[in-house]
Amino acid sequence: MGMVATGDQRVGIRLSKLTKSYGEVRAVGGIDVEIAAGETVALLGPNGAGKTTTIDMVLGLTRPDAGTVSVFGSTPARAVKQGAVGGMLQTGSLVQFLSVRELIVMMASLYPRPLAVDDVLRLTGVADFADRPTTKLSGGQTQRVRFAVALVANPDLLVLDEPTAALDVEGRREFWAAMRAVAAEGKTVLFATHYLEEADAYSDRVILMARGRIVADGPPNEIKARVGGRTIRATLPDVDLSLLLKMPGVTMADRRGDVVTISCHDSDASDTALRELLVRFAEARHIEVRGAGLEEAFVELTADENGSPNQPGQVR
Amino acid sequence: MYLRFEVLRTLRNRRFLVFSLAFPLVLFFAVAGPNRNARIEGVPFPLYYMTGMAAWGTMVAVVSSGARIAAERSVGWTRQMRITPLTTRAYFSAKVLCGYLMALFTIVAMCAAGTALGVRLSAEEWLTMIGLLLVGLIPFAVLGVLLGHLLRVDSLGPALGGVTSVLALVGGAYGPLATSGVFLTVVKCLPSFWLVQAGRSAFEPGGWPPAESWIVIAAWTTILVWVAARVYRRDTLRV
Numbered sequence: 001m002g003m004v005a006t007g008d009q010r011v012g013i014r015l016s017k018l019t020k021s022y023g024e025v026r027a028v029g030g031i032d033v034e035i036a037a038g039e040t041v042a043l044l045g046p047n048g049a050g051k052t053t054t055i056d057m058v059l060g061l062t063r064p065d066a067g068t069v070s071v072f073g074s075t076p077a078r079a080v081k082q083g084a085v086g087g088m089l090q091t092g093s094l095v096q097f098l099s100v101r102e103l104i105v106m107m108a109s110l111y112p113r114p115l116a117v118d119d120v121l122r123l124t125g126v127a128d129f130a131d132r133p134t135t136k137l138s139g140g141q142t143q144r145v146r147f148a149v150a151l152v153a154n155p156d157l158l159v160l161d162e163p164t165a166a167l168d169v170e171g172r173r174e175f176w177a178a179m180r181a182v183a184a185e186g187k188t189v190l191f192a193t194h195y196l197e198e199a200d201a202y203s204d205r206v207i208l209m210a211r212g213r214i215v216a217d218g219p220p221n222e223i224k225a226r227v228g229g230r231t232i233r234a235t236l237p238d239v240d241l242s243l244l245l246k247m248p249g250v251t252m253a254d255r256r257g258d259v260v261t262i263s264c265h266d267s268d269a270s271d272t273a274l275r276e277l278l279v280r281f282a283e284a285r286h287i288e289v290r291g292a293g294l295e296e297a298f299v300e301l302t303a304d305e306n307g308s309p310n311q312p313g314q315v316r
Numbered sequence: 317m318y319l320r321f322e323v324l325r326t327l328r329n330r331r332f333l334v335f336s337l338a339f340p341l342v343l344f345f346a347v348a349g350p351n352r353n354a355r356i357e358g359v360p361f362p363l364y365y366m367t368g369m370a371a372w373g374t375m376v377a378v379v380s381s382g383a384r385i386a387a388e389r390s391v392g393w394t395r396q397m398r399i400t401p402l403t404t405r406a407y408f409s410a411k412v413l414c415g416y417l418m419a420l421f422t423i424v425a426m427c428a429a430g431t432a433l434g435v436r437l438s439a440e441e442w443l444t445m446i447g448l449l450l451v452g453l454i455p456f457a458v459l460g461v462l463l464g465h466l467l468r469v470d471s472l473g474p475a476l477g478g479v480t481s482v483l484a485l486v487g488g489a490y491g492p493l494a495t496s497g498v499f500l501t502v503v504k505c506l507p508s509f510w511l512v513q514a515g516r517s518a519f520e521p522g523g524w525p526p527a528e529s530w531i532v533i534a535a536w537t538t539i540l541v542w543v544a545a546r547v548y549r550r551d552t553l554r555v
Contacts, residue, residue, distance in 0.1 A: 059399050063553065080399050087399040092392025097325040109317035110400045149396065 012037040012157060012188035013058060017067035020053050027053040029212040030067065035205075037072070037156070040189040042199035044223070045209035051192040052090055054209070055161050058190065059087050071157060079157070083111040086155030088146050090162050090192075094134035100145050101130040108152045115154045123178050124148040139166040147175065151182060158182065160191040164198065176202050196291075200224050230270035230291055232262040232277065234284040247280070249273040259286075318402065322414045332380060335477070337422055340373035344429050352433050357492065359519055363437070366430035367515030368489040370449060373426060374419035375489075375511060376480045378453050381415025382408075382460020383467065383476055389551075390469040398552070411464075412457045419453060441518040448514035448524060455507040455536035462544040465551050483508035504528065507536045 013035040020028045028050040035041050043051045056062035057069050060076030071079035079085050094103060104121065108114035121127040126148050129141060137145065143166045150158060163179075164172045179189070179202065193199055199206045199220060206223040208216035216223055229251075237258040244253040244262055249269030254261045262277070264270035270289055277284060326332055347365055354361040388394050397407055423446055427435075437445070459479075467475050486493060487508030493499075503509050510529045517524035 061395055061398060081401050081403070083401045085399060087396075089392060089395055089399075092396055094391070095325065095388055095393050097328040098321065102321060102324070106318060106321040107400065109321075110402045112401070153400070 010037055011035075011073060012039060012071070013190065014070045015054070015058070015067065018054070018057060018064050018069060019066040020050075020057060020062065020064050026212050028057070028064075031209075031212075031214050033207060033214065033217075035188065035190065037188050038186050040202065040204045041191075042203035042206045042220070043190060043192040043209060044194065044196065044199040044206050045192075046194055048211075049209040050212040051209055052161055053212075055087075055159055055190070055192055059085065059159055083113070083153060084156045085159065086150040086153035086157070087159045088150040088161060088163050090165070092146070093142060094137075094145060096133070096135045098134050099131050100126055100134055100137070100148075103134055103145065104130075104148050104152050107149050111153045111155075113154055114152050117152060120148050120152045123181060124151060125174050125178070140168060140171045143167055144171070144175070147178070151178075155187065157188045157190070160189070162192050162194070164193070164195075172198075196224060196228060200228075225266060228266050228291070230264045230267055230289060232264070232270055232274055233286075233288045233290075234260055234262075234277065234281075235286045236260045236281055236284045239281060243280075244277075247273050247276045249276075318406075319410050319413060322410045323417060326381065326384075326414055326418060329384075331473075332377075332418070336373050336377035336380065336418055337425060339376075340369040340422065341425060341429055344369045344426065345433075348433055360435065362430055362433040363435045363519060364516070366426055366433075366435055367445065367518075368484075368491070368512060370423055370426040370445075371452075371487065371508070371512045371515050372480070372484040372489040373422035374449060374453055375456050375484060375508065376476075377418040377422050378412070378415035378457045379460040379463065379480055380476050381418060382411050382457060383463045383472060385411060385461060385464025386467045386472050387469050389465070404548075408461055411461060415457055415460060416450070416453070419450070423449060437518060445515055445518040448517055449511065452507065452511035452514035452529075452533060455533060455540055456511070458537055458540040458544055462540055462547060465544065465547045484512075487512045505532060507533060 011034060013033065015031055015033040017030050017032060018028055019026075019030045031050075031054070043054065045051050053062060057064050058071065058076060060069075060080055069076055072084060074082075076085070098106065101117065101121065104117050104126075108117055108120075118127075121130050124144050124147050126141075126144050129137065134142075134145065143163070147160075147163060150160065164175055167175055176198075182189070189203075191203070200223075201220075203220055206216075206218065206220050207214055208223055208227070216226060235258050239255075239260060241253045241255055241260070244250060244260060247262075249264050249272040250262050251265055251269075252263035254263075262273060264273050274287070274289060277287075344362075344365055348362040351361040351365075356364045385394065388397075394407075398404070427442065427446075463472075463475065463479070483506065484490065486503055487506055487510075488503070489508070489512050493503070510532055513520075513523050513529065
């Protein structure tokens with residue numbers, strides 16, 4: 001419904017050999033991606049992975065050094081001009097001297113088939129403060145209004161760059177509830193995040209980026225299994241590492257002084273391993289369980305790809 | 317529709333109204349009031365001063381309308397606008413139109429103020445004056461858009477105040493500064509001189525020599541459009 005009527009309608013976004021550098025820094029290093037119309041895709045990666053640069057190129061805000069972007073079979077500029085794209089950028093606040101409602105009405109007036117303003121205000125949780133000036137809002141409220149700006153366009157493609165960055169837990173929950181309602185209407189959604197949980201819970205597909213390249217692309221549970229590892233750390237002197245390795249759920253064990261580090265694939269495995277650890281080694285102290293962290297997972301994944309382990313600080 | 321909100325935002329901007337409307341009015345009454353029966357260069361002082369203040373106030377209105385782009389750039393709003401169907405041209409046009417609308421407010425207010433102090437012109441003279449003022453404002457509208465891309469928001473106020481005041485002063489808005497010599501020749505190349513002349517042409521015979529006035533205005537407009545386009549391109553490519 002309301003799809004841009006040029007080119008292949010089944011393809012939402014197609015990036016081919018997309019490249020962008022800023023001076024010496026290669027922000028995006030020749031990526032190829034195809035996103036079907038109607039898909040909800042998470043662009044997951046740590047800061048500096050190239051997510052924002054990629055999104056800016058999809059929106060036509062940044063010109064690629066090489067490669068092409070097509071949005072519904074046409075250029076980003078044309079898709080934007082036809083009102084097919086709604087975007088929530090990572091940075092930016094709102095223009096002043098308008099109430100929230102006036103701002104949304106103004107933005108709605110720019111699009112060929114906007115959503116009803118009152119519906120958008122309600123859906124985004126903005127209705128309660130719709131008559132307040134845009135400059136008198138909290139960070140979370142501003143973020144919701146920015147989402148309302150993107151949504152009122154009623155776009156076929158909704159692009160969100162770290163949309164929940166300024167929101168508290170409650171705000172996040174509400175945000176994604178609103179997003180679900182929108183995505184259910186068959187829109188193509190591309191959002192960037194550095195929260196694995198968000199990507200896992202709200203997307204059909206996760207594209208994992210690190211250092212300007214795509215290191216994994218697949219269903220959320222698959223990606224989660226690859227990067228969602230846990231580590232258990234405990235002070236446990238004089239223990240045989242091979243004993244630890246034999247425990248259920250453990251994939252790796254390491255020792256530094258009196259501290260051992262046990263790696264597990266996911267939180268289920270670490271739960272099992274932890275129970276076993278407490279039973280077998282009652283003397284273990286200072287026990288700490290943590291997510292492996294995206295950053296570490298990315299380093300691991302990129303190292304795998306290059307066929308050599310990544311060793312920071314080592315020259316040549 | 318979009319323009320409506322642009323105007324609404326301008327009218328709610330108190331600082332904008334103070335500088336483009338209140339200042340010229342207050343200065344007019346303060347200076348022309350006590351001299352309402354005096355004559356300067358053969359014309360009634362209030363008439364002379366009214367045109368100067370109208371030139372200054374309208375100049376501030378159109379320049380600062382475009383310069384507000386600086387504020388929208390600084391908060392990232394121009395990027396948000398670039399991903400809407402509104403074209404860059406329409407975005408700039410709205411700023412310029414809005415500036416012109418505010419300039420019309422200033423003109424009407426100044427004419428009313430002048431009438432209150434006894435200024436009497438024929439319908440034709442009023443219309444000539446207003447028409448030429450609107451023409452004379454063209455380069456300033458472009459200058460506003462250019463400054464909107466050159467200035468940072470924290471330097472906007474002082475820079476605008478400085479640029480408009482100096483241009484108005486040198487152009488003769490506050491009174492005749494140059495009457496002859498090299499300085500006059502230089503000043504005659506400035507668009508603000510012709511903006512002031514636009515106001516005065518109504519009662520000053522030969523105050524609007526077509527060749528000179530139109531050439532200076534066209535030249536400045538062309539140069540400023542060229543520079544503004546370059547600055548805009550640099551600005552959007554970088555981010």
